[in-house]
Amino acid sequence: MSRSSRIRIFLQERLGLDVLRGLAGKKKVPVHSCTHFYYLGGMALFLFLVQIVTGILLCLYYKPSPDQAFESVRAIMSEVDFGWLIRSAHSWSANLLIGVLLLHLLTTYMMRAYRRPREMTWVTGILLLGLFLAFGFSGYLLPWNQLAFFATRVGTAMVGVMPVIGDDLLLLARGGENVTGDTLARFYALHVVVFPMLTFALLGLHLFLVQRHGMSVPDRNEGTSGVTQSPSMPFVPHFLLRDMVGWYLALGLLAALAALFPWELGEKAEPFASAPEGIKPEWYFLFMFQTLKLLPARIGLFEGEALGVLFFGLGGLVLLLVPFLDRGRISRAALNLLATLAVTFFIVMTAWGWFSAKEEATLRVILGAVLVVLVLPLLLPFTKPKTGPRQALYWSWSLAMFVLLVSTWWELLG
C-alpha cells in the first residue's frame, strides 16, 4: 500500500472525510443566465480569508494605544518587510469585500433568492453585511490618524442623536464622552475579537444554510411545483474551478492595487486640533454621511439628524425583513420600487459625498454615471432579448454612457 493511501486511510478512520467527499460529490450548482452571480459569494469568502491572514500578520506589530498606534502602523509601512503590502492588501481587500458583498446583496435580491425556505439565509447574510460594515468602521480608527479620528468622532456622534438611548449608546461606543484611547482599545477589541467570533458563527450558519437548501434559482427557472428546471453542474470540480478563476483574478487585482496605490497613512491624530477639512468616512458610509449633512437642523418637531438616523435604521430593518415582506405581486412591486430608489439614492449620495465641493459638480456626475454604467448590466439576465425591458435597459445604459462621456469631456476641457 502506498504512503498516500495509508495517510488517506488514517485520516478517514479518524475524521470521516468520506462524508465531506460525499457532500462535495453530491452538491450541484444550477446553470442558468444568472449563474455567474453565484461567484460573488465565493469571492467574498476569499476576500474574507485574505482579511483574516493579513489581519493576523498586522496584529503581530500593531500596538493599540493612542501613543503607539500611529507609529506602529508607520513602522509596519516603512520598516517591517512587506509590511506595506500586508497593510495595503488588508485595507484594499476590506473595501473590495464590502463592494462584493453589496453586489452579492443586490444580485441575491434580484434573483429573489430569499424565497422560502431560504429566509434565514437572507437574514444571516444581512447580519453578516452589517458585521462587515462594523469591521470597516472599527478598523478605520485603528491607525489613529487625523482623518480617521475625526470621522470616528462624527460617526459615533450620529449614534448619540438617537432619542432616549442616544447618550448611553454614545458612551458605550466611545468608552467616554469623547473619542480617546479608550475608544481605540474598545474598537480594537471589537475588530479583532468580538466581530470575528460573531462572523465565524454567522458565516458558518450562512454556509450551512446554503448547503442545506442548495443554490437558489430565479423564479422563471423554477417550476410551478418549486422544483428547479435548470440544468446543473457539479460543485466539484466544475463550479469550484470557475470560482478559483475569480479568486485568482481578485488576488491579481488586490496585488495591483496594493502595489500601485499603497494605502495612505495620513497625519497622526491630534485630538485637540481643529477638525481638518474634507473629513469623510469610508466610501460605503458616504451615502449616510452626506444625507445627514444635507438634512436641516430641525424637521418639524424633530431634530434632522435624529430623523436621518431613524430613517437609515428603518431602512436596515426593511432590508432584513425583505423575505417576510414579499408576500405577493403588489408587495413585490413595492419592494422593487423601494430597491430601485435605494440603489439610486446610494449612487447619488455616494457620488455627492465623494465630491462634495461646489467646484466638483462635474466629477460628481462622472462618478454617478460610472456607477450606473456598472450596475445596469446586472439587470441583463432578468430581461429577455428583443423585448421592451431589454430595449429599455440598453437605452438607459446608453444614456448613462452618454452622460459619462459628455461630463468627462466637459471636465477635461474645463
Place this chain on the structure above:
Amino acid sequence: MISTPQQIIVRCLLLAISWSAWASPPSWGQIPAANATVLPDDYSCSLCHRKGGALWTELTPVAEEKDLVDDVHWQKGLRCHDCHGGGATLDTFKNHRDDPDFRSLRARANVPAFCGHCHSNIDYMRRYNPSARTDQESEYWTSGHGRRLKASSGGDNSQVDQAVATCIDCHGGHGILATSNAKSRVYPMHVAQTCGHCHSDPKRMAGRMYNERPLGHDQFDQWREGVHGRALIEKGDLSAATCNDCHGNHGAMPPGVDSVANACGTCHGKVSKLFAETRMKHKFEQVGLPGCATCHGTHRTVQPTDEMLGMGESAVCARCHNRQNPQYGATVAGAEAARTMRERLEQLKNEIAAAEKKVAAAERLGMEVRGPRFDLRQAIDAVTNARTLVHSFKPGPMDKSLNEGFQVTSEVIRLADAALAEHAYRRVWLAASLVPILVVVCVLLLYIRALPAAPTDE
C-alpha cells in the same frame, strides 16, 4: 490756627455746596479703593481745577476726573495731592505759592524731579510694587535728553530747552497708562511712534547734533522699513527690536561705535559673541566702523540674505575686500574666505533642494518617507546655524555645521532613493506576480474547457 481770608471764603462756599460732605469722614490720608473714581465734593483741588468748580476760571489749568480714571496712579489710589503735594483739605490747604509742600510743575526742568519724588524713593515705591525700579530719574540724567536738559537750563529754568523730552513727553501727563497696557505710549507697539513724535519732526530736530553729526529726523521711517519695524508693525511681533531696545529707556543714548555689537547682542547673542571673538571687530573699532551696522545698516536693518555673503554684486564683504580697491586694509585672503563660505553654503542648499525633490517624488508615489522628511529639517537647521557662523568670518566653524547638513542630506537622499527603488521593485514584483496568476487562470480556464460536460440530471 489763623485762617487766611481766602480759606474762609473757600470753606463757606464748600459748606454751601455740600454740607452733607462734612458729615462723612474725609477719604484722603488712606489708599482709596482702586476703582473709586469720584472725588469727594470737598476735595480742595476740584474747586479750582475742575471745569465749573467753585473757584475755576478760564485761566486755571484743568484736570478732569474722566481724563484721570485710566491713569495707573489714579487706579493705585493716588490723587492730585499725592503727586502735586499741598493740602487736600481746606484745613491744610495753603495758597500754592505759600505752600512749601506744593510741588510746582511749571518748569520743564522740574519734571524728572517731580516724578522722581516718588519713583526714586524705594520706601515709597515698595508699597505698590516690591520689585519696582527706582533708578529711572538717575538714568534719565545720564541720557541724551537728560544731559541736554541739564546743560540747557544751567540752573535757570527760563533758559531750558523746551524741546528736550522729559518723563511726561513719553509717558504723558495726566492719564499715564501702565507700560504693560497695550494702549500705553511706551508699549512696544507704540514706542517708535512715541520717539518719532519728536525725532521725526524736522523743525524740532533742525540743528541738533550728536558726536558732531546732525541728529537727523528719518530714523523712524528707516526703522519702519527695516526688518525690525516690519516684524513689529506688520506681524505684531513684540520681541522685535524697537527704539528703546537698542538705545535704552530712561538713559536713552545712541550706542557708541564700539558698543553697537553689544546693543545688537542683547537679542542676537550668538552672533554678537562670534563677532566679539573676531579680528574684524578690532579692525572695525580701529577704523571707526560701527560693528554690525556696517553690513546690516542702522535703523533700516534689512532682512539678511545669502547674497550678502561672498564677492558677488550684492555681497557686503566685497565692499571692503575688493581686489581693485580694498578698503580699510581688507585682505585678499578674506575675499577668498567669503567666496568659499558662500560656495559651501550654496552647495548645501542645492543638496537640500535635491533631497527635497526626491522625498517629494517618493511621497507622490505613496511611499512612506515621513522619517527622511523629518530628518531633512536637521539639514535646514544646519544651514541656519551656518548662516550664524558666517559671523566668525572663518570657513572652519561654518564648515563644521555645513558638514553635518551634508551628512543629513546624503542620508535623506539615500533613503529617498531607496524608497523610489522600492516603488520600482514593487512594480516589478507586481508584474512578476501577475504573470503566474494569469498563467494559473489560463490553465484553469483550459482545464475547465477540457472537463466533461456537466451531466444534466433534470
